[in-house]
Amino acid sequence: MILRMRTFVIVAHKAVTTPKFSLNDLPGGAGRMDIIARCINASLFLSHDLRRDVDTCAVLLGDPSPPVTIRFNGEKVRYLSPDERSAAALIKKALEKGAPPTGEEESTPGVHISKCSFADVIESLDNIVYLHEDGEDIRKADLKGDEAYVLSDHQNLTPEEEAILEKKGARKVSLGKKLYHADHCIVMVNHELDLREVK
Amino acid sequence: MILRMRTFVIVAHKAVTTPKFSLNDLPGGAGRMDIIARCINASLFLSHDLRRDVDTCAVLLGDPSPPVTIRFNGEKVRYLSPDERSAAALIKKALEKGAPPTGEEESTPGVHISKCSFADVIESLDNIVYLHEDGEDIRKADLKGDEAYVLSDHQNLTPEEEAILEKKGARKVSLGKKLYHADHCIVMVNHELDLREVK
Known part of the structure; x- marks a missing residue:
């Protein structure tokens, strides 16, 4: 898996790893796949354009055969399209194709599926940033824009997942004292990095 | 219509004004209702909580009987729920109830429908901020958090709509030089105001 430039990694603790889910019930039967769809939107879309320097990895940990990682390359x-069903439909297509025994496979243009675990994904990346309310203020943090930002879905990262980040030397960076949805966090990170770019 | 605290006003140029749309086709048949659903999410949700000091007004201008304004009170x-279908389903219920000849009516708790036009909504508000790339830098702007922020869907505001804002003395405030989706803009505004609050 080649990951470059800015990366977002979202841990989807309950998102299903079968294509047999309904696009009409992303929050329920698909294990909060709606969150993942919104994270893909938040990470990749500009108005009438895509962020071509962003990779977004969703690590799906729900039944029946976790882990599965879906990578969207901007x-x-x-x-x-920006709507939830569109991103979810591409994830469904990837799950229909299935992950190869090793490496990753492209299911539709720019969408890749693999059996990578959260540990595998983190191991393949550098400059890991763990978005956490106790971290350094994002507006003061030394960020270049090519970091890998790690977020969790509606559940916190487990102690085991946090240990993987710590072992890799992840920095904690904070978006403030309020707690936000993962997709909103991604918008805030992209915005902060956009403002630094144009200065 | 009593509007208080922070308000977001989204002009939905194509969003339908009939309940006869499918929740399975929000971008197409419903006239980009997916954008409006995401704007409602962006304006009202915190992690496991709602922004209780926010009102969000969507001015629907699509066929067959515009204008219709739907107001969500935080x-x-x-x-x-955060998913697009959930917000769209509440809009659908409001449209099923229908707007009263004058004033607004509550269709489900905290959701109101009226025949207010964009001009009516703007007239009822103070401290209007028009989010526009040529405006004052949001990080330097004098904002109290109780402004009414005006955004457009995938189409720009028309000259007539801009004239309504100008007449009301709206200030232009900018989120930067990149162009963003309306829901992403709302996340950025809420974040900026959150950070000011806790200082």
């Missing part, structure tokens, strides 16, 4: 992705 | 709203 440079290559096609057939992606 | 303090009172119930049955709202």
